[in-house]
């Protein structure tokens with residue numbers, strides 16, 4: 001098949017054409033909306049990511065035009081390539097919804113009831129997943145895993161109890177930094193994120209592990225417990241930076257910069273990773289050229305109650321008078 005050739009795939013009754021080699025998940029993202037399976041570990045810009053969390057399971061009800069037999073087991077959409085004529089069921093499959101409920105239950109087995117104090121609340125993929133697919137109570141009767149909170153470097157605190165072992169932070173560090181800084185130590189029920197031989201995470205781009213973490217396991221020490229994220233105002237801003245693109249989101253409380261993050265797309269993924277200096281050191285509004293309010297395209301509490309344009313201060317004063 002030539003490189004320009006397209007192959008047809010139908011997901012939940014909606015058809016599209018994609019390039020050979022495209023995964024089911026990425027084909028679904030090209031369609032958009034409800035046909036897109038959730039993904040807690042896959043991250044399109046991180047090589048090797050995917051295949052860990054099983055939340056993106058889908059049913060292949062027709063294998064291809066050549067071989068229309070359905071696939072007997074559910075498949076992970078993040079690493080299964082499409083075949084010409086393939087038909088896939090996501091939210092229209094009771095088997096998928098049942099399996100996803102089971103996966104969420106597994107992800108929550110050791111997870112603490114931390115949402116009221118967790119910095120990730122309001123922008124947490126696990127919260128969204130539990131809301132959409134989770135059970136209202138746990139059936140788990142055993143003692144949960146416990147860990148102390150660990151300072152891993154100058155800027156980041158690890159709450160291992162919240163980690164779902166998606167490996168995204170490990171791939172981010174492998175890809176963006178020169179040395180291998182940390183990884184998943186031990187295996188099975190004992191597995192945990194660790195900095196080998198007490199090594200700190202302190203290179204120029206390591207702050208990006210906070211943005212890629214789908215839960216509140218890796219927290220920004222300059223923002224921890226400062227505010228619930230829905231009380232902040234996200235603004236697009238940029239600066240001249242010699243290390244990164246300098247394109248960020250400022251999370252403002254009044255005129256104060258409470259937090260700086262990279263910009264994320266509708267799937268919560270960062271395309272332009274930012275350096276530590278932009279993220280942790282430039283905390284004055286004057287450090288930035290503010291472009292205007294950021295539209296948060298993700299369907300979440302984080303996109304609620306934000307105005308569409310910056311209101312000049314004098315307007316607020318006039319309205320109060």
Ligand code: SF4
Pocket residue numbers: 111112113114115116118119120121122124125126127162215216217
């Ligand atoms: S990581 Fe998400 S689900 Fe877990 S405590 Fe934090 S906000 Fe809640």
Ligand code: SF4
Pocket residue numbers: 162163164165166167168169170193209212213214215217218
């Ligand atoms: S710390 Fe976060 S990004 Fe790293 S493996 Fe755990 S959940 Fe994934």
